[in-house]
Amino acid sequence: MxxxxxxxxxxxxxxxxxxxLDMLANKNHQRYKGLFAVVGVMTFYLLYSMFALxxxxxxxxxxxxxxxxxxxxxxxxxxxMGVRFDASQKQFLKRLCVFLSGLMLxxxxxxxxxxxxxxxxxxGIISTVLFLIYYYCSxxxxxxxxxxxxxxxxxxxxxxxxxxxxxxxxxxxxxxFWYKPGILVRVKLKxxxxxxxxxxxxxxxAWGKINYYFISSGLFTGSEDQxxxxxxxxxxxxxxxxxxxxxxxxxxxxxxxxxSSGDVGxxxxxxxxxxxxxxGLQEGDCPFVSDTxxxxxxxxxxVGIILFFYFWVWVYRxxxxxxxxxxxxxxxxIGLLIIAFATIESVAGSAFLxxxxxxxxxxxxxxxxxxxxxxxxxxxxxxRIERV
Numbered sequence: 001m002x003x004x005x006x007x008x009x010x011x012x013x014x015x016x017x018x019x020x021l022d023m024l025a026n027k028n029h030q031r032y033k034g035l036f037a038v039v040g041v042m043t044f045y046l047l048y049s050m051f052a053l054x055x056x057x058x059x060x061x062x063x064x065x066x067x068x069x070x071x072x073x074x075x076x077x078x079x080x081m082g083v084r085f086d087a088s089q090k091q092f093l094k095r096l097c098v099f100l101s102g103l104m105l106x107x108x109x110x111x112x113x114x115x116x117x118x119x120x121x122x123x124g125i126i127s128t129v130l131f132l133i134y135y136y137c138s139x140x141x142x143x144x145x146x147x148x149x150x151x152x153x154x155x156x157x158x159x160x161x162x163x164x165x166x167x168x169x170x171x172x173x174x175x176x177f178w179y180k181p182g183i184l185v186r187v188k189l190k191x192x193x194x195x196x197x198x199x200x201x202x203x204x205x206a207w208g209k210i211n212y213y214f215i216s217s218g219l220f221t222g223s224e225d226q227x228x229x230x231x232x233x234x235x236x237x238x239x240x241x242x243x244x245x246x247x248x249x250x251x252x253x254x255x256x257x258x259x260s261s262g263d264v265g266x267x268x269x270x271x272x273x274x275x276x277x278x279x280g281l282q283e284g285d286c287p288f289v290s291d292t293x294x295x296x297x298x299x300x301x302x303v304g305i306i307l308f309f310y311f312w313v314w315v316y317r318x319x320x321x322x323x324x325x326x327x328x329x330x331x332x333x334i335g336l337l338i339i340a341f342a343t344i345e346s347v348a349g350s351a352f353l354x355x356x357x358x359x360x361x362x363x364x365x366x367x368x369x370x371x372x373x374x375x376x377x378x379x380x381x382x383x384r385i386e387r388v
Contacts, residue, residue: 011074045065055268056254059265063259097131104127105156124159125351128356132337139331154169168344171337238275254267257292261290262281334367338363345357
């Protein structure tokens with residue numbers, strides 16, 4: 001199919017069709033208010049990019065529309081449809097995660113990792129996704145064995161040799177083993193020291209990227225193996241200027257730092273801001289045009305940026321538990337880990353818009369829905385107790 005050439009796009013299309021069938025068959029449109037809002041906002045940006053701006057071709061703009069809306073369709077479909085796994089299905093998924101992780105490890109050790117997975121960074125992403133799925137399928141009865149298996153699943157990602165995975169691993173260890181809601185309110189000196197040490201370790205393992213993107217800004221040529229990072233750094237450097245020039249609604253879809261802005265149709269923004277000759281961003285040869293996520297937010301202007309961060313604030317409020325029961329706490333941790341993964345990966349990658357991003361957004365939709373169900377259950381119990 002012309003517009004749906006990869007598995008994550010086909011999966012998203014099928015999920016959207018399932019939502020439509022659910023609405024038509026069960027007349028439960030109220031469940032999908034969030035999805036309607038996202039479609040409405042993205043449709044506005046589609047029309048704005050098509051008719052108010054002329055930075056790229058209609059084909060590229062449409063393609064970017066589908067790419068940008070994918071993770072939100074995945075989230076709201078999972079959140080709204082009310083699909084739940086039974087114990088046997090969760091057990092199957094856990095075994096599947098172990099099998100896939102073992103298979104990936106075998107392929108890596110056999111020397112065929114690059115042939116099967118195309119880039120070493122994918123080892124860390126896949127390991128993280130398998131870890132999160134296993135965690136979600138175990139949170140109701142998390143045993144010591146499950147914890148050991150989860151750590152082994154995540155540890156395979158060390159073969160990626162990427163600082164962003166190292167940073168996520170440190171954050172995951174802290175959230176998984178030590179973090180609890182409200183810990184900062186009643187924190188003691190020993191806990192402050194632990195938090196400071198965790199922060200320092202994350203800073204240490206990710207310092208190369210942090211310095212490159214946000215301090216030195218990558219404004220040096222360096223050796224051949226640094227050229228890809230130079231393209232990403234330039235995308236960060238030019239972002240504030242482009243945002244100020246298109247402050248309210250941004251530069252439009254398929255205009256900047258996205259796959260569609262380079263490989264589907266070449267955006268005139270690159271020429272307008274004198275970065276069309278940067279290695280990796282050249283017309284007809286731009287393999288690193290979409291190797292980061294945050295700079296592309298300038299496509300949506302301050303309005304889109306506010307809406308984007310409002311979504312994550314809304315998610316956080318939804319997953320934050322009111323009660324200290326074990327299930328709510330574990331779901332809260334899974335949600336935090338997904339947010340951490342999306343944030344860290346988006347600094348120097350576009351996994352949020354790819355297959356791995358679709359999976360974690362589906363998982364996040366399940367988490368938000370499950371927390372909502374638990375909150376409703378607790379509220380009903382409290383009401384019953386008050387009546388008695």
